[in-house]
Amino acid sequence: MILADILQLWNSAWPAGVTMLGLGVGFAVVLLIASEKLKVEVDPKIEQIHEVLPNLDCGACGFAGCGQYAKAVLERPELIGKCAPGGAETADKIANILNLQISKSGPSKRPVVHCRAHSEDKTYYGEYQGIQTCTSANALANVQACKFGCVGFGDCVSACKFDALSIVDGLATVDYDKCTGCGACSKACPRNLISMVPFSQENMMVVACNSKESGKAARSMCKVGCIGCGICSKQTDIFSIRDNLARVDYEKYQPTEQTETAMNKCPTGVIVYRGKTAPPPRPAGQKAVAASQKS
Amino acid sequence: MDTLNTLLMGFISIVLINNLVFTKFLGICPYLGVSGRIDMAFGMGMAVTFVVTLSGTLTWLIDHLILMTIPGLEVTRYVCFILVIAGAVQLVEMYLRKFFPSLYESFGIFLPLITTNCAILGLCLFINLWEVGNLLEAVVLSFGAGIGFTMAICIMAGIRENLNLADVPKSLRGAPITLITAGLLTLAFMGFAGMIK
Numbered sequence: 001m002i003l004a005d006i007l008q009l010w011n012s013a014w015p016a017g018v019t020m021l022g023l024g025v026g027f028a029v030v031l032l033i034a035s036e037k038l039k040v041e042v043d044p045k046i047e048q049i050h051e052v053l054p055n056l057d058c059g060a061c062g063f064a065g066c067g068q069y070a071k072a073v074l075e076r077p078e079l080i081g082k083c084a085p086g087g088a089e090t091a092d093k094i095a096n097i098l099n100l101q102i103s104k105s106g107p108s109k110r111p112v113v114h115c116r117a118h119s120e121d122k123t124y125y126g127e128y129q130g131i132q133t134c135t136s137a138n139a140l141a142n143v144q145a146c147k148f149g150c151v152g153f154g155d156c157v158s159a160c161k162f163d164a165l166s167i168v169d170g171l172a173t174v175d176y177d178k179c180t181g182c183g184a185c186s187k188a189c190p191r192n193l194i195s196m197v198p199f200s201q202e203n204m205m206v207v208a209c210n211s212k213e214s215g216k217a218a219r220s221m222c223k224v225g226c227i228g229c230g231i232c233s234k235q236t237d238i239f240s241i242r243d244n245l246a247r248v249d250y251e252k253y254q255p256t257e258q259t260e261t262a263m264n265k266c267p268t269g270v271i272v273y274r275g276k277t278a279p280p281p282r283p284a285g286q287k288a289v290a291a292s293q294k295s
Numbered sequence: 296m297d298t299l300n301t302l303l304m305g306f307i308s309i310v311l312i313n314n315l316v317f318t319k320f321l322g323i324c325p326y327l328g329v330s331g332r333i334d335m336a337f338g339m340g341m342a343v344t345f346v347v348t349l350s351g352t353l354t355w356l357i358d359h360l361i362l363m364t365i366p367g368l369e370v371t372r373y374v375c376f377i378l379v380i381a382g383a384v385q386l387v388e389m390y391l392r393k394f395f396p397s398l399y400e401s402f403g404i405f406l407p408l409i410t411t412n413c414a415i416l417g418l419c420l421f422i423n424l425w426e427v428g429n430l431l432e433a434v435v436l437s438f439g440a441g442i443g444f445t446m447a448i449c450i451m452a453g454i455r456e457n458l459n460l461a462d463v464p465k466s467l468r469g470a471p472i473t474l475i476t477a478g479l480l481t482l483a484f485m486g487f488a489g490m491i492k
Contacts, residue, residue: 012367016368016370016371019362019365020375020378027379027382030382030386031385031386034385035389038389040392068400131460133460
């Protein structure tokens with residue numbers, strides 16, 4: 001009885017099995033032939049380079065992703081140092097794979113926001129209620145008095161793939177622990193406020209202002225703007241004044257007593273430290289002398 | 296003339312009225328997953344159109360030449376169709392990689408993902424369910440299904456691109472507003488129901 005059932009089951013099942021097997025083998029043969037005929041030779045070095053890359057696909061190198069960069073760097077070895085998140089370590093590894101020797105590159109670059117004005121430090125002529133991006137807010141004149149400072153809608157925050165930027169009280173703030181130096185934020189900022197600075201020290205001295213307004217105008221618009229007074233440039237030639245704005249020469253930059261004095265003597269406190277363990281800037285409006293006495 | 300009429304009606308029906316995404320709720324995962332940007336959505340739509348036309352034709356042939364001729368074999372339809380789709384996708388992938396490397400790069404991960412796109416298996420089974428009699432009609436229906444999918448995913452991507460700029464309430468941001476949009480879109484397309492047949 002059971003045997004008959006099993007036999008019946010077998011009788012109805014075997015054509016299905018044979019068909020499946022036939023189809024399977026048929027496709028296997030077609031795919032096998034195709035894989036032989038349509039073989040694409042790939043240089044194993046591309047795979048090796050791809051493995052040592054950080055695989056973040058951030059686009060800092062100028063290619064769409066790590067895969068494309070690996071391919072490009074094999075053909076054009078001069079592109080070796082382009083991987084910002086990987087830094088010197090990755091460059092060394094790639095050079096090893098390609099049997100090349102590279103000279104040590106300079107310190108890795110990190111973004112610096114040239115503004116230190118939080119919402120309460122800035123002057124606003126009106127309230128912006130349009131599309132909540134810096135690019136559109138920037139297109140509308142005379143909402144924020146300062147034409148150069150941080151707009152604070154976070155275009156850089158959304159450009160950052162590493163969650164290293166945040167808006168703190170209307171000011172873009174970099175978390176240097178998370179930052180890989182890919183430079184996406186500096187491209188995203190419609191006011192070109194973020195520049196890539198070679199961090200030769202852990203904390204770098206930065207002129208946290210971008211205002212080219214005259215001293216009087218800058219002071220009327222912002223509590224912590226650079227007024228171009230030139231006190232810092234009198235201390236040391238690392239600082240210079242151009243277009244009413246103090247600038248730091250990072251080629252020469254070394255932390256010395258003079259730079260410290262320049263920072264403390266700055267009347268608006270616009271020279272600050274930025275970096276992983278940077279001390280907090282002088283509170284807005286605090287007198288320069290008081291700060292220098294305290295330190 | 297009569298055949299042409301049938302083909303045209305079938306095409307319009309599968310694109311607008313019986314759209315796989317809007318009325319059958321098939322292929323929802325790529326529909327929601329890859330509809331972030333319009334160019335990617337269009338790429339996905341083109342890849343699906345290509346594969347669905349190929350596999351719809353192949354499965355119709357296999358169905359009519361093998362499975363329907365031997366009694367009792369209909370039950371293996373699902374397995375056979377999945378086999379055909381997977382094989383077709385693999386073949387397409389190899390072919391593209393060899394002859395159109397740039398297209399292959401731009402499709403990227405989408406191509407292997409299509410293997411598990413239920414809209415394609417659904418279409419192959421629907422062609423059988425609707426008892427499509429001749430090969431030409433099957434080809435047109437498969438192609439139309441692909442076009443319908445492309446249209447759906449592109450509309451969705453267009454809406455979502457604009458949604459990025461809208462001031463959405465915080466609790467609805469991300470997945471919820473996407474699902475609400477998908478629902479409204481489906482409702483809109485329900486208006487076509489009953490236009491043909």
